[in-house]
Amino acid sequence: MFCYQCEQAAKGGCTKIGVCGKTDNTASLQDLLLYLTKGLSQVAIAAREAGTEDAAVDRFTAEAVFSTLTNVNFDDARFVKLINECVSMREALKTKAPGVEFDGPAVYTPALDIPGMVAQGKEHGVENDPETNEDLKSLKQTLTYGLKGVAAYIDHAAILGYEDNELYANFQGLLAATLSTDLTLEQCVEAGLECGRVNIRAMELLDEANTSTYGHPEPTEVKLGATAGKAILVSGHDLKDLDVLLKQTEGKGINIYTHGEMLPCHGYPELKKYPHFAGHYGTAWQNQKKEFAEFPGSILMTTNCIQDPKNYIDAIFTTGLVGWPGAVHVSNDDFTPVIEKALAMPGFPEDTDKGTVMVGFARNAVMSVAGTVIDAVKAGDIRHFFLVGGCDGAKPGRNYYTEFVEKAPKDTIILTLACGKFRFFDKQLGDIGGIPRLLDVGQCNDAYSAVKIAMALAEAFECDINELPLSLVLSWYEQKAVAILLSLLALGIKNIKLGPTLPAFITPNVLNYLVENYNIAPIATPDEDLAELLG
Known part of the structure; x- marks a missing residue:
């Protein structure tokens, strides 16, 4: 096996067993399923051009890709079922695109048993990618991992009955694009940014699904x-x-x-x-x-x-x-x-008091006090906002985020989301004029809410997002974080601090591109970064 899709990948890539726990067999079955799902996307594109939109295929595409995201499914039998279902759907959908000649994963026949499927999966894993240009390969893998994150958000929304045919079409189009062998570096970069834009729509749809069904979060x-x-x-x-x-x-x-x-x-x-x-x-x-x-x-x-x-x-x-x-x-x-x-089971024998934390500071809650926030900024009571969030993980170096929040000056506000907040979620940071200094925006799934807050503040101050007294200090772990990063880049957001380590699938040239065009930088020390960000 070879897998480097998450932050904890061992020494640049897991080769015997995943640090996440997935076996060589599971990794290979995931690679085969992903390859076949790209072929299913090719057929779905052709069928759509011929006038057929297949809702079951659309939903399955997202579910299959999401199943290959880190720490989702480790059950080989389930992957075998998904592989066979993918091929069955693909062949049925071909009848809706008569006269189209397919090749590659759109005609690929999986083996009849697990050992055979595992061998096929190895043929289509990262190490056997036909792309020979390392920078193109890096960008295509970034796109693939971003799409795994998009798939998660599409699935979350679909579970609540919120779907978008155009979103599925764009998602499948990008999946199929990863198979292209004639893309330029510029086209690969644009595909990554398009993935970010598609993810914004997916997150918007999920936000609508959650808030329409369960109401807007309240403090x-x-x-x-x-x-x-x-x-x-x-x-x-x-x-x-x-x-x-x-x-x-x-x-x-x-x-x-x-x-x-x-x-x-x-x-x-x-x-x-x-x-x-x-x-x-x-x-x-x-x-x-x-x-x-x-x-x-x-x-x-x-x-x-x-x-x-x-x-x-x-x-x-x-x-x-x-x-x-x-x-x-x-x-x-x-x-x-x-x-x-x-x-x-026994349950808890008695009540215990371990304190409390506050949640519910999503976009509606924050923007309901926007006037107070804006006045506090203009009066100099709030000097800066930090969005400190993203994925948590087990690798050393993540105490940086705890120290950063603890050392942030008392005239700054900390917005946070995703599980990275558990490094500091129970810290008592006080408030500024009644506004809590630590505002929990929600899950990683709620990144759209944070984006809307930033856009609303930029509108209120009549400036560009990058001109706001706002800095993003992010931690990443898996592919949803990749999708969110691509969304931020698609919005033109710059000066992001990223850690605790940079993705193994990013080549030096791709990193240089991100630095030159977006001023992305790896985290340093809390003291150094605070000094730089506060200017």
């Missing part, structure tokens, strides 16, 4: 300690799974807790109304092995971020696209097995 105090009683822990990102589980556990004497990126769910009016939505447990995804093992109830894993659950395999359940061999997978919104397991 909400969330309990970090336990409440005595039976318990279920929900991790991942999916709001609908949480909503359904809350409905199905009403009156059963079970308290529901969030973990990781589910923390911001406490700010949504239609979710926080449940009295047994008890609070938040634990921190970021990479600490789950210890935190899950100590949780006295059942665990529901939605979307991505799962790690090897062997020490609590009987207590964890997967749903949606998540998969781990041996873990019970629940589907059709029936969480009966999760509930029964929680009732059979």
Whole structure:
């Protein structure tokens, strides 16, 4: 195997087993599925040109690509099913594009067994990419990983019934473009920026799905300690799974807790109304092995971020696209097995007080006090805004973000989103004129909300976003972060600090391009970066 799609890739790329835990077989099956999905996209493009839009194919394309994102699915049997389903859909859709001659992945036939599929996957992995120009290869891989992030946002929105035919068409067009062998460097760069623009639409659609269904997040105090009683822990990102589980556990004497990126769910009016939505447990995804093992109830894993659950395999359940061999997978919104397991487990013996944190400072909440914010800036009470967010991870160097926030002057505001906030989410930073200095915008899925805040501030101050007293200090881990970075570049946002390490798939020449055109820079030390950013 060879995989370098995430930040923790070992020594520039995992070659024997993924640091994430995926095996050589799983990695190869993912590579084969991704290759075939690009072929399915080619056929979907031809069918669309002939007048046929296939909703099932569109949805499947996003689901299949999302399944190959880091820490989503480790179940080889599920990948075999997806591979076969992909080919079946592809062949059926070809009848809607008569007279078109296909080649490559659009005609590729997978083997009949796992060893054969694994061998085929190796043929179409990164190491065997036919692209010989390392910079072009770097840009195409960046595009591919960005599209994996886009796929996640498309799927999240589709789960709530929000879809966009043009979005699917653009997504499939870019997937197919990664197969091109005659793209110039300029065309590859433009494809990456187009991926960013497509991702903005995907995030906009997801924002509409979440807020239309569950209301706009409101500033909400969330309990970090336990409440005595039976318990279920929900991790991942999916709001609908949480909503359904809350409905199905009403009156059963079970308290529901969030973990990781589910923390911001406490700010949504239609979710926080449940009295047994008890609070938040634990921190970021990479600490789950210890935190899950100590949780006295059942665990529901939605979307991505799962790690090897062997020490609590009987207590964890997967749903949606998540998969781990041996873990019970629940589907059709029936969480009966999760509930029964929680009732059979001891639960928390007593209440505990571990303080609280505030969530719910999404765009509506922040812009509702925009006048106060603008006045504070003009009066000199607020000197600067820092968006400190992104993915958390286990590699050394991430304490930088804790120190940065702790050392940020008291006349600065910290906006944060995604699981990177767990480095400092419980810090008591005080307020400026009643405005909390630490504002939790939400999940990584809520990056659109942060962008809208920045755009609204730029409009209010009648300036360009890059002229605002705003600096982005980001951490990355997986492919959703790549998609968000491409979106920021597509918006023309410059001067981003990125860490804790730069992606292994970025070549020196591509990095130089980003530095010269966008002034992207790796993080240094908190003191050095604060001094530079505050000028």
